[in-house]
Amino acid sequence: MAIGDDTVFELARRLRFQWEEAQAAYVLLYPEGMVKLGQSAGEILKRVNGSSPVSEIIGDLERTFPGADLRQDVTDFLEHAREKGWINARQP
């Protein structure tokens, strides 16, 4: 399924997403492991909340980081995150 403006993602059930002071980064925690996220990945996942559609996430990021066209970057990362099993598209 292609990612559309109205697609709503939620974090996978087994994962925890949190800020790590010692790493100065957002991380994903899961049984026996951790993924340290780059800055943009962290900023995108922070906005994945099970209720905001993709268009809202892009809009919010473009307001926070003005001057950038982020649509492609955001959808590319969400696609990647879905392949990794970090996020799921919510059934409407």
Next chain:
Amino acid sequence: MPGSPDPPLWLLAELTYRCPLHCVFCYNPVDYTAYGAELATDEWIRVLREGRSLGATQLGFSGGEPLVRDDLEVLVAEARRLGYYSNLITSGIGLNERRIAAFKDGGLDHIQLSFQDSTRELNDFLSSTRTFDLKRRVAKLIKQYDYPMVLNVVLHRHNIDHVQQILDLALELEAEYVELANTQYYGWAYLNRDQLLPSREQLERAEAVVARFRERAGNAMKIYFVVPDYHETRPKACMNGWGAVFLCLTADGLALPCHEARMLPGLEFPNVRDRDLRWIWYDSPAFNGYRGDEWMKEPCRSCPEKVKDYGGCRCQAYMLTGDAANADPVCDKSPYHARVTQAVERAEQVRPAVGTKPVLFFRDDKNSRALSGASPREPVA
């Protein structure tokens, strides 16, 4: 010491050495009955805080059997407040609905449940208990409370031929992960090594079963196969390096860079009752003892693979060669490698006659007292 080490990521809290099981392959020290009092609740809480402020994220509650501690609910809740991702590593004995509900409320993240075998007979024989049916009930409870479940089975000669049935059992119990952990020969397992080492043929059959299962079952269940290093020619990258990511805290408060390090001579392992974790991790002589590669001897020192395996396991080097700074003799570049291959060959010779039970040391207090003071080392020629 080149540079400053990274912070620890993994904290393992071995809350107690007490255990209702008596497994023959237990990695706990044989002389566990000789150690001092367990850390109290408030001491654990202080140490968990120190670990979190250092940057540790993964926390394992282990033992012995951690459920023996009646303050586990308190520690679980504190771990969640601090932001750890926490794992209960248990035999399941003592896990009832009241306790698992409290763990869920407190924020425990996942549970690793051990089985000794897929059959009642062998599970109960190897643990010297009648626990098989109880463990099955506990597995149901874990799923009922919507926990991700890691099913852990330690493999050795007596159960490795049941890998297919073990995987079927794991599927039936809806485990998300299965850890097929070939026995690592420390502690009680080392004592019973001749009776536990599988043959190469057994191992190859098991590996083929796992490969077929992975093809068939796909991603439904993830299988970790912990390699049996005695059958290898290169050592494991033990703990991803000494003092690199892993920090083990024993029931009596010692801080160790691995589960087994307290056996090593010449290093004084700090106790969390005397020192804070920051000093222990960054500054203690023990944690700096085998960091980096300055300490290495040949063949490790000039070996290009040292960045990959860090020379293997210091404890295994000590146990099998008498010097912890030697290469882990699993490596076939080690002049002591024959001690590993001979152990495998010797184990082939000592199979008990049909119809007789093997001679095994069960992990219990009586055996521990009787065996305390015995060296964990082979007599070095």
